Amino acid sequence: MTRVPVVSLTDCADPNALARQSARIAALFGATPTVVPLDGPDPEGAAALTLLDLLRSTDLTGGPTQPLVVLVNIAPRDGHWPNGVPFCYFRHGQHLVISTLSHRVLAPLANYLGLTEVQVTDVREVLEAGAAGWADLAPAEVEEMVRTQFRSLWYVPLLARWLADGRPVPAEPAPVRSLAAQDVRVAVVDNFGNCKLDRPAAELPGYEGTGATAHLTVHNRRERRSVTVRCYDRLPDVPLGEPGITVGSSGVGFAELVVRGGSAAELFGLSQGDRVFHLTS
Missing domain, CATH: 2.40.30.90 (Bacterial fluorinating enzyme like)
Known part of the structure; x- marks a missing residue:
């Protein structure tokens, strides 16, 4: 298993949640992650600027850089999705980003980094593909992760590990809209x-x-x-x-x-x- 540095931006920011996420990411990636809590009154706005800054900070190095995994979790519960907003992923150069499918978070990347498309995942579809192909997961374990409220703990780090390993994770492309006047x-x-x-x-x-x-x-x-x-x-x-x-x-x-x-x-x-x-x- 290749060790990959992980940075996680999350609004699940209480000490218990941060400890569990840090432990799971470290176990999956073999390195202690940097977990950044987004606990202010507008976590989507903070995540948007922080993600843009984070990716920009990998530029101007004068040479090759280490591949980085970035996780972004903002958990609005607007009732539109059966169990929360889907997660998507994209690559910025050699860096992998997994994010909540949030227009406010992703739009600045379209405006200022040229992001045009993300790959949207379905939790059940991905976990069942993994269980049938490369992961030792029983049906009951898949069901537990599908139903959990804490998807940023159980699903997102696993999705990141599988993508970093080049697994054939099923996903559907979706366009990213630019920021409008607002x-x-x-x-x-x-x-x-x-x-x-x-x-x-x-x-x-x-x-x-x-x-x-x-x-x-x-x-x-x-x-x-x-x-x-x-x-x-x-x-x-x-x-x-x-x-x-x-x-x-x-x-x-x-x-x-x-x-x-x-x-x-x-x-x-x-x-x-x-x-x-x-x-x-």
């Missing part, structure tokens, strides 16, 4: 209080670069009023103690609302998932 929201609030937005700075309404007249209007939720914020190229260009909109470190030129030496989230009363701008088509 609200621009806070995707992630970092530990400094910088608000990472979910769009490039150049796509913000009225953004004209970093000249002296480049300003955008931001709603201050804490004070319940609109304020004008100047645009800057980078965080070090923002005057100390002042707010600014910069080209941040995430995505492909994605914007950040910052306060140099302070917290934009605190100043503006913003948290993950809050609307900052509205885009029109």
Whole structure:
């Protein structure tokens, strides 16, 4: 069995769930995974930006890289699916990604990484194919995994191992839609209080670069009023103690609302998932 590094992004984020997932992934892959909890108010938005950043971080290496497995689990229970949203997979270069079939999570990859299609799996179909072909699974064990609520524990790591091993996992292709014009929201609030937005700075309404007249209007939720914020190229260009909109470190030129030496989230009363701008088509 080849050891493969695994990074898991999941909203099943309590200590018990994280411990079980870490143990199962380590047993299947022979290496301790990096499990990142997505426990904020908008896990889909955080997962979208984090997945984009994670895949982007494998670039600019100057040479070959180690194949990586990325697992993304966001578990909406909207009643549309018999036992939760399906899981899909795709490859980014040599890296394998398995994700909840979520438009919000996958759309930025279509816009900024050129992802056009994913392979959608059915839990029962995959497990029964494995049991009939290469896995030592009894019918009762297959049924237990099909029926479980905790598919990100029992199914996803097993699917990842089989795909990494080149097993003929059954799946159906599905297109990935690009992002349409919509609200621009806070995707992630970092530990400094910088608000990472979910769009490039150049796509913000009225953004004209970093000249002296480049300003955008931001709603201050804490004070319940609109304020004008100047645009800057980078965080070090923002005057100390002042707010600014910069080209941040995430995505492909994605914007950040910052306060140099302070917290934009605190100043503006913003948290993950809050609307900052509205885009029109």
